[in-house]
Amino acid sequence: MKIRAAAMRTAAGMVCVGLVWWAQLPGQAAPEDGKRWYKGNLHTHTTHSDGDSTAMEVAAWYKGNRYQFLVLTDHNYLTEVEGLNQAHAAQERFLLIPGEEVTDSHKGKPVHVNGVALSKLVMPAGGATLEATIQGNVSAIAAAGGLPSVNHPNFVWAFGSKELLQIQGASLFEVYNGHPGVNNEGGGGYESLDEMWDALLTAGKRWHGIAVDDAHHFKALGKQYSNPGRGWVMVRAGRLEAGAITAAIRTGDFYSSTGVELVSVETIAGGMRLEIKPANPLKYRTHFIGKGGQVLKTVTDLKAEYAFTGGDGYVRARVEASNGDKAWTQPVWK
Secondary structure: OOOOOOOOOEOOOOOOOOOOOOOOOOOOOOOOOOOEEEEEEOOEOOOOOOOOOOHHHHHHHHHHOOOOEEEEOOEOOEOOOHHHHHHHHHHOOOEEEEEEEEEEEEOOEEEEEEEEOOOOOOOOOOOOOHHHHHHHHHHHHHHOOOEEEEOOOOHHHOOOHHHHOOOOOOOEEEEEEOOOOOOOOOEOOEOOHHHHHHHHHHOOOOOEEEEEOOEOOOOOOOOOOOOOOOOEEEEEEOOOOHHHHHHHHHOOOEEEEOOOOEEEEEEEOOEEEEEEOOOOOOOEEEEEEOHHHOEEEEEOOOEEEEEOOOOOOEEEEEEEEOOOOEEEEOOEEO
């Protein structure tokens, strides 16, 4: 994660090729409420910061791999995408949403906060403490009209739930990041990202968890590289438009995945229900998780449901496939 100095400009017109992918896949019927699933990545890099491919090449990879939307999030650099989207959004084609990874630090601890759907470039805010640095960047992104997302807390073991509990105005963080150096699972006394999420939820913080690529390498493949296609979100929205996509993310109308596909996720009276799309010969296990990170129920069928009992507080689901792939639903509150 090499970082370039802040760039006080945008990359106007850098992505201007015909990137076309129909959001409604073959055989996919529109549901009764008019909403459908859109696959997207909220964190990726180009040669405008420390990626190995141009914005055009990066967008072409995601379009060619059946994503419907993408946020380019170079370090302290905002790529202008308005011209392309004005031409194609009405036809439900591949959508680029403007973004930036606001890249800061405090006493050697990296503080990276993504801004999704930004109206302008945001400069790092700095701060007298680690918490103040996180908060300053979250607030600056919100002031610029963007959706703040706190990135990879365990990168260089920067911070954990103790710091995140003090942050106001944020509701999104990475429960999975595909970069090989971000330590998703924690260790040595540091929380995993799942554990951080439950610490926030248990304290009453209504945060949502996203899975992302944080892709930098499109031309060299391997476990040691941050390649694309490792983590994404499936957003349920009425149309492929930046406002509709970001509104759905704000309200938690999405799930996150590293490979598991869900047919449906529903909030029901007193709980939640989901259905997994099978991919033979894989087997699945769904853990319903509640207050304190406690596993409330485990289901091995493709259809799984949980009804609240006393003291649950919230419930979220983590679906695990036999090949190691996962999906995470957003929490439902009692």
